[in-house]
Amino acid sequence: DTEVTQTPKHLVMGMTNKKSLKCEQHMGHRAMYWYKQKAKKPPELMFVYSYEKLSINESVPSRFSPECPNSSLLNLHLHALQPEDSALYLCASSQVPGTGSSYEQYFGPGTRLTVT
């Protein structure tokens, strides 16, 4: 069983909708990540949170809004998306890099998003 969970598994939304993706980790990690993955491509980093604070934003459009309510939860709020935003959205967690611990990133199962 994965210790990083994501809901929903699948999401279909129109371009005028507002929706949220949710991620929860039970690994005691203090770094959490959002990635976007298109078919036949590697994951692309979107956001990194360390100790519940946004530490990296890879110039992601404002229609994607991340939120980290506590150390085990990560949300991605979606608004006015475009069809080209359709992709697999992956959450990952790790120890915080630079703290002396190994910081392997563990991925959740992903949310398959389709924008119509």
Place this chain on the structure above:
Amino acid sequence: QKEVEQNSGPLSVPEGAIASLNCTYSDRVSQSFFWYRQYSGKSPELIMSIYSNGDKEDGRFTAQLNKASQYVSLLIRDSQPSDSATYLCAVNIGNQGGKLIFGQGTELSVKP
């Protein structure tokens, strides 16, 4: 030059053979190296991490790192059809927090 490069494949090996997957990276300050396996339609699964030069073995998997040559590889011994997947090499850049740079992935097919 891409930061992390892998042969895209597909790499086809017979069942029971050794599969060899290769990855080169461009940033000399890179500190940590990871191999992920991704089955079609699924999320990446971490199978190996390596931080220092040399070999690291875990079951049928061996990761090899040569920082001087900026090269990391993954060997899969006694390949099984269930090993058929895309293998992603990922490199953590030392001065960019937790950012992982992924290669394009190598598609491995193990034929019975």
